[in-house]
Amino acid sequence: xxxxxxxxxxxxxxxxxxxxxxxxxxxxxxxxxxxxxxxxxxxxxxxxxxxxxxxxxxxxxxxxxxxxxxxxxxxxxxxxxxxxxxxxxxxxxxxxxxxxxxxxxxxxxxxxxxxxxxxxxxxxxxxxxxxxxxxxxxxxxxxxxxxxxxxxxxxxxxxxxxxxxxxxxxxxxxxxxxxxxxxxxxxxxxxxxxxxxxxxxxxxxxxxxxxxxxxxxxxxxxxxxxxxxxxxxxxxxxxxxxxxxxxxxxxxxxxx
Numbered sequence: 001x002x003x004x005x006x007x008x009x010x011x012x013x014x015x016x017x018x019x020x021x022x023x024x025x026x027x028x029x030x031x032x033x034x035x036x037x038x039x040x041x042x043x044x045x046x047x048x049x050x051x052x053x054x055x056x057x058x059x060x061x062x063x064x065x066x067x068x069x070x071x072x073x074x075x076x077x078x079x080x081x082x083x084x085x086x087x088x089x090x091x092x093x094x095x096x097x098x099x100x101x102x103x104x105x106x107x108x109x110x111x112x113x114x115x116x117x118x119x120x121x122x123x124x125x126x127x128x129x130x131x132x133x134x135x136x137x138x139x140x141x142x143x144x145x146x147x148x149x150x151x152x153x154x155x156x157x158x159x160x161x162x163x164x165x166x167x168x169x170x171x172x173x174x175x176x177x178x179x180x181x182x183x184x185x186x187x188x189x190x191x192x193x194x195x196x197x198x199x200x201x202x203x204x205x206x207x208x209x210x211x212x213x214x215x216x217x218x219x220x221x222x223x224x225x226x227x228x229x230x231x232x233x234x235x236x237x238x239x240x241x242x243x244x245x246x247x248x249x250x251x252x253x254x255x256x
Contacts, residue, residue: 001044001045001046001056002037002039002043002045002046003045003046003047003048003146003149004025004029004032004033004037004045004046004047004048004057005029005032005047005048005049005050005142005146005153006025006026006029006047006048006049007026007049008049008050008051008053010026010029010049011047011049011053011055011074021070021071022060022068022069022070022071023068023069023071024066024067024068025067025068025069029047029067030066030067033045033059033062033067034062034064034067039059039062040059040062041059041060041061041062042058042059043058043059044056044057044058044059045057045058045059045069047069047071047074048146048151050142050145050152050153051152051153052076052077052078052081052151052152053074053075053076053077053151054074054075054076054077054079054151055071055072055073055074055075056071056072057069057070057071057072058070077151078151079149079150079151080109080148080149080150080151080152081109081111081150081151081152082109082111082250082253082255083253083255084200084201084202084203084250084253084255085111085112085201085202085203086109086110086111086112086203086205086246086249086250087110087111087112087113087114087169087171087202087203087204087205088105088110088112088113088114088205088207088242088245088246089114089116089162089165089169089204089205089206089207090113090114090115090116090206090207090238090239090242091115091116091118091121091123091207091208091209091238092115092116092121092123092125092159093123093209093210093237093238093239094122094123097237097238097239098123098137098239099136099137099140100239101239101242101243102137102140102141102144102156103140103141103143103144104144104243105154105242105243105246106141106144106145106148106150106153106154107144107147107148108243108246108247108250109150109246109250109255110154110246111152111154111155111202112154112155112156112157112169113141113154113155113156113157114157114159114160114165114169115130115157115158115159115160116159116160116161116162116165116206116208117159117160117161118161118162118208118209118213118214118217119214119217120208120209120210120211120212120213120214121208121209122209122210123209125159127158127159130158130159134156137156138156141153141154141156157169162206162213162217162220162221163217163220166220166221166224169204170202171202171203171204172198172199172200172201172202172203173190173193173198173200173203173204173225173226173227174203174204174205174206174221174224174225174226174227175189175190175203175204175205175206175226175227175229175245175249176206176213176218176221176222176226176227176228176229177205177206177207177208177229177230177231177241177245178212178213178218178228178229178230179212179235180228183228183229183230184227184228184229184230185229185230185248186229186231186245186248186249186252187248187251187252189227189229190249190252190253191252192227193227200253203249204226205242205245205246205249206221206226207238207241207242207245208238209238210237210238229245231244231245231248232244
């Protein structure tokens with residue numbers, strides 16, 4: 001069954017009763033159904049708003065100027081979502097590796113992505129430049145969520161320094177990838193958190209630039225309750241490190 005994104009306000013307008021109702025898809029969704037998917041009347045689709053609401057629908061008419069669907073009552077779903085909200089605080093890698101990271105992190109279950117402006121970072125993304133790129137990046141994230149059948153679309157936030165990110169996006173725990181001696185494995189860090197009786201509903205995953213975080217940046221994260229962790233004996237690219245940390249953290253909690 002093909003998936004079609006709809007804006008949340010469209011879902012607000014759908015009848016919440018058990019009966020089925022017909023309605024005309026908005027222009028963007030109609031174009032996607034008619035031109036991109038090339039679906040015909042009788043095809044079944046799943047509408048989703050990116051916040052967990054889904055609705056099955058059957059196409060009734062696919063005219064050049066209008067696409068009509070018969071829609072079932074919306075329902076709330078956590079399909080494809082983890083019990084823990086994962087927030088990836090990630091220094092931006094160069095070139096198209098950032099867009100690749102956005103796509104793959106979405107597939108792996110990230111809930112929010114916060115680009116970091118770090119002292120050693122090569123890519124320093126201003127607010128203006130971020131806003132110019134935002135629509136494209138959010139489209140990549142939404143497309144990945146649609147393809148991997150997630151109920152929710154991860155949030156992409158504006159770039160921040162580590163100190164500001166800690167303030168604006170609080171989490172129950174923070175795991176920071178750090179090169180150094182005596183770092184814990186991801187599963188041990190999460191086990192330690194659990195043994196201390198601290199529940200984890202929202203976890204921050206921190207990855208610096210290719211040269212790593214500066215010590216002052218690491219100290220700020222640790223002072224906020226963060227735990228330094230290792231990703232193994234090999235030095236990873238920034239985008240590889242982010243995906244590895246996300247995967248190991250989810251696996252440690254049985255979320256994969």
